[in-house]
Amino acid sequence: MAGKSILQKLAILADAAKYDASCASSGTVRRDSTATKGIGSTEGMGICHSYAPDGRCISLLKILLTNFCVYDCRFCINRASSNVARARFDPQEVVRLTLDFYKRNYIEGLFLSSGIIRSEDYTMEQLVEVARLLREEHRFQGYIHLKTIAGADPALIALAGIYADRLSTNVELPTEAGLASFAPEKKPGVIRKTMASVRTREADVLDAAKGRLIGKAPPPRFAPAGQSTQMIVGADAATDADIVGKASRLYDNFRLRRVYYSAFSPIPDASAVLPLKRPPLIREHRLYQSDWLMRFYGYKPTEVMQATEADGNLPLDIDPKLAWALKFRDSFPVDVNRATKEQLLRVPGLGVKAVHKILASRRHRTLRLDDVARLTQSITKVRPFICTVDWRPTLLTDRADLRTMLAPKTEQLELFAA
Numbered sequence: 001m002a003g004k005s006i007l008q009k010l011a012i013l014a015d016a017a018k019y020d021a022s023c024a025s026s027g028t029v030r031r032d033s034t035a036t037k038g039i040g041s042t043e044g045m046g047i048c049h050s051y052a053p054d055g056r057c058i059s060l061l062k063i064l065l066t067n068f069c070v071y072d073c074r075f076c077i078n079r080a081s082s083n084v085a086r087a088r089f090d091p092q093e094v095v096r097l098t099l100d101f102y103k104r105n106y107i108e109g110l111f112l113s114s115g116i117i118r119s120e121d122y123t124m125e126q127l128v129e130v131a132r133l134l135r136e137e138h139r140f141q142g143y144i145h146l147k148t149i150a151g152a153d154p155a156l157i158a159l160a161g162i163y164a165d166r167l168s169t170n171v172e173l174p175t176e177a178g179l180a181s182f183a184p185e186k187k188p189g190v191i192r193k194t195m196a197s198v199r200t201r202e203a204d205v206l207d208a209a210k211g212r213l214i215g216k217a218p219p220p221r222f223a224p225a226g227q228s229t230q231m232i233v234g235a236d237a238a239t240d241a242d243i244v245g246k247a248s249r250l251y252d253n254f255r256l257r258r259v260y261y262s263a264f265s266p267i268p269d270a271s272a273v274l275p276l277k278r279p280p281l282i283r284e285h286r287l288y289q290s291d292w293l294m295r296f297y298g299y300k301p302t303e304v305m306q307a308t309e310a311d312g313n314l315p316l317d318i319d320p321k322l323a324w325a326l327k328f329r330d331s332f333p334v335d336v337n338r339a340t341k342e343q344l345l346r347v348p349g350l351g352v353k354a355v356h357k358i359l360a361s362r363r364h365r366t367l368r369l370d371d372v373a374r375l376t377q378s379i380t381k382v383r384p385f386i387c388t389v390d391w392r393p394t395l396l397t398d399r400a401d402l403r404t405m406l407a408p409k410t411e412q413l414e415l416f417a418a
């Protein structure tokens with residue numbers, strides 16, 4: 001490490017961070033520095049580039065504090081036994097980089113993670129110090145996402161939440177068996193405890209906020225964009241049903257804002273226990289769609305699991321909402337002019353916005369098929385599952401070849417039309 005320039009370190013530590021997908025700057029409070037004479041904003045536009053291995057663009061300076069690590073997680077390029085170039089920033093260097101990039105309008109914030117050096121507490125202290133320097137000494141108002149180190153002292157996690165917009169603790173793999181064989185030093189109970197400490201702190205701040213309403217002191221700030229996590233998909237044998245079940249428990253138990261699914265990316269110098277090929281990217285996409293079904297469409301985890309095939313995985317050729325509808329055809333067709341919101345949300349091809357528009361429009365008039373067609377990208381997908389004043393699908397809903405008729409002819413991503 002000695003003798004590396006800051007740019008050489010940046011090259012190593014930005015590259016090392018690209019395997020983590022658990023960052024996004026949505027959901028935080030709006031701030032800018034006009035009034036504070038500080039610097040930064042969570043709202044501004046910027047040329048902000050950080051790339052995941054599959055090419056997705058993430059608009060944060062996304063780096064590791066260090067890629068030295070005492071752990072040896074098999075799926076990780078930074079594991080202790082990996083033969084990669086190593087580097088380490090000190091907190092002041094990260095601060096300088098963040099401010100320089102911000103002032104040049106390259107980024108809108110910082111995503112900072114780290115390999116584990118010396119101990120979990122020491123590593124967490126270093127991460128917190130970066131955020132503290134940015135917020136307290138430079139009055140930085142941009143977005144900060146800090147990785148929390150599982151097993152670190154809850155007092156450090158509480159401090160991290162004062163400075164960061166979002167905290168995230170990666171669960172890494174969907175099953176405890178997977179974690180035991182691929183990341184033996186990571187203990188599920190320790191990860192849960194760290195997530196619980198974030199959750200508890202969030203709840204305390206919420207209580208304090210309620211107290212404020214009855215005249216007590218204003219509550220401290222704590223990770224206003226909440227906590228998130230990442231699960232690696234396709235490194236172990238976990239099925240989509242396992243992953244959906246795990247995500248649902250995480251949402252319920254820790255009130256996570258987001259679970260990120262990251263298709264396993266083969267890494268250089270990989271452990272022999274890992275698959276040689278990455279899973280199809282569409283699998284990651286289907287999991288994101290299933291996540292939306294649970295969060296915005298009212299599906300229970302067990303219902304999403306019903307959409308899986310005999311091997312426990314979601315179909316790749318059609319989205320999970322269509323897969324569910326094809327399995328439960330007796331729930332259709334629904335009458336667009338009478339159905340409840342919950343029933344309409346189950347119709348393949350009708351998104352949340354379209355359903356709201358239907359509910360608003362039908363207060364004034366009776367809807368025809370053309371009215372629905374104007375609200376959706378594909379009326380072909382919708383028609384077998386609805387009836388309107390001028391349309392009934394009759395035998396269409398029960399046709400044996402309906403799946404073939406509705407499956408996209410070429411692979412396409414239609415997340416928001418679920």
Ligand code: SF4
Binds near residue numbers: 069070073076
């Ligand atoms: S703890 Fe595991 S996943 Fe994290 S940097 Fe170290 S080896 Fe990689």
